[in-house]
Amino acid sequence: MLERIKKVVRGVRRSIKTGHFKKELSCEHLWLGTRYGGFYVWPGSLNENSIVYSFGIGEDVSFDSEIHKRYGCHVYGFDPTPKSIRWIKGQKLFEKFHFHEFGLSTQSGFANFFLPKNPDHVSGSLFVNSNTSALEKVQVEMRSLEDIVTENQHTHIDVLKIDIEGAEYGVVESILDSGISITQILIEFHDRMIKDGVSQSKRLVKKLKEKGYGIFAVSESFEEVSFVKRDRLLQS
DSSP: OHHHHHHHHHHHHHHHHOGGGOOOOOOOOEEESOTTTOEEEOGGGOSTTOEEEEEOOTTOOHHHHHHHHHHOOEEEEEOOOHHHHHHHHTSOOOTTEEEESOEEOSSOEEEEEEEESSTTOOOOBSSOOTTEEEEEEEEEEEEOHHHHHHHHTOSOEEEEEEOOTTOHHHHHHHHHHHTOOEEEEEEEOOGGGSTTHHHHHHHHHHHHHHTTEEEEEEOTTSOEEEEEEHHHHHHO
């Protein structure tokens, strides 16, 4: 009971600082995955023909596995992190899981990828932040979402999940400008890890709203935020 009260108090304190993550749309939503690796989704747009892109796998495919288990859809997973790639190769995953050993960026090519300071952790980033080391880096392949959907011959993405350790700001802005058709965008915000993170989060949320998206669910930690295209929700 005490731990639950502490979590609620932490949530209230954080919500005071994160009013820009306020839920604004009312619809059914389900949490899929573990507490660490999960996100809320709107089930109204999901079925066996849905296309799910999941960027930032790490060592947790609970979200990917559960969304497939519920809806039978194809899930495309992406992560350039060497530790994550090794872990994935050791797993027996479902047939409709398609893993790619590259990451998501604003443009395609190779880039420096900074590894976590703590060797027990898995998540790296395109940027040095409070969790990564400026000295520990590798070259990895990155691709733009435009190039990825072209290669996969996809004209629409039903769910785009992004957990890319602070690189989400520029990447999501470029995706919104690309005009790619996406129903749901699920983002883990890492404003806690980067300079001017809160202002960057506010700016990105504003742009998402300008592009027709609204927040339909937010996690207890106020880090995983789920957006849906408003007109798609109204059509359901």
